[in-house]
């Protein structure tokens with residue numbers, strides 16, 4: 001896509017966000033994995049609490065039931081490549097999204113790495129991405 | 136599954152409480168809400184099993200990310216608070232869940 005929004009200068013304060021991060025310190029709840037496949041996105045991410053973490057991890061990796069958002073750590077992530085985030089790039093290669101006029105309601109769009117990199121197409125495939133924690 | 140917007144309003148009529156007690160109750164309600172949210176499993180699988188990948192056929196594929204990769208981060212200091220917002224009752228109870236209706240086709 002040649003009309004991608006350009007990233008601004010990155011600072012610690014205004015770091016782009018990874019919309020499919022593991023449950024780690026600072027992660028916030030972005031969505032719930034649903035039975036039919038795909039994600040129910042929260043209109044606003046929720047800060048997770050100790051109670052949430054305890055309950056969410058009691059029966060297995062929380063990432064299989066939830067999507068989390070955290071800072072995009074760029075070169076600190078093995079999914080980061082020359083073209084940016086390879087996760088959204090490969091998702092776009094493998095999935096063909098119907099280009100619905102309305103994007104999913106999402107509270108992190110202005111800071112979302114995937115949206116910055118791929119524009120609206122990212123939002124069309126975003127609800128299909130599930131983070132599988134192999135740890 | 137019958138899904139409805141998660142709106143909760145608690146109005147105890149006639150009861151007046153000091154601010155610190157109200158805050159304490161509010162925090163306890165938040166904690167209960169977050170714990171219940173953590174227990175939610177909409178995947179249709181039990182015991183944290185992998186989520187459905189095909190479902191009703193509308194979703195061709197679910198991309199899975201190797202969590203180990205993200206975990207082997209070079210700089211652990213990259214983790215940390217991402218929003219400088221404090222958790223309060225209003226924020227938690229005010230967040231809506233958006234239903235995504237979209238047909239996706241795998242290649």
Ligand code: SF4
Pocket residue numbers: 019104106107108109110112113114115122123124126127
């Ligand atoms: S890709 Fe789009 S829908 Fe998904 S988290 Fe980013 S801005 Fe939100």
